[in-house]
Amino acid sequence: MAVIEELIRQEDDGSISFGNYLMDEKKKVMDFEVHGDLYKVKTFNEITKLEKNGKMLLEAVPGATIHNFCMNEKGVSFIVEAAEDVQMTLELEAETAYRILLDDVNIGQMKTNMAGKVTFSMETKNKTSKVRIEKII
Secondary structure, three states, rough: OOOOOOOOOOOOOOOOOOOOOOOOOOEEEEEEEEEEEEEEEEEEEOOEEEOHHHHHHHHHHHOOOOEEEEEEEEEEEEEEEEOEEEEEEEEEOOOOOEEEEEEOEEEEEEEEEOOOOEEEEOOOEOOOEEEEEOOOO
């Protein structure tokens, strides 16, 4: 896989890919429209952040490239590429339990806080990792 030179793009399957962890200076794209929603991405080697309609969706520290990001009422899925291990923060539904799978391995359940945030770390140094977060009903 490769970094996203245009910083954010819509894929043929309707998902979005964003971020460029190779940049030394912070860059951003505002008001990128997908299905009537406006996305904003800020990215460089220290952080990658995605917002949708003014609300934070994802933050990766240090910076990362996120491929095929897809979010719906059941959860979220994407592929992470980074030069170092990454700490991910996602804003999901408040006070809700989710199952987190990394490369199809269930690493456990987490419950979001009152703000709907869930944070976890993952080993991504010089490789890609598939992330799937499923809402537990």
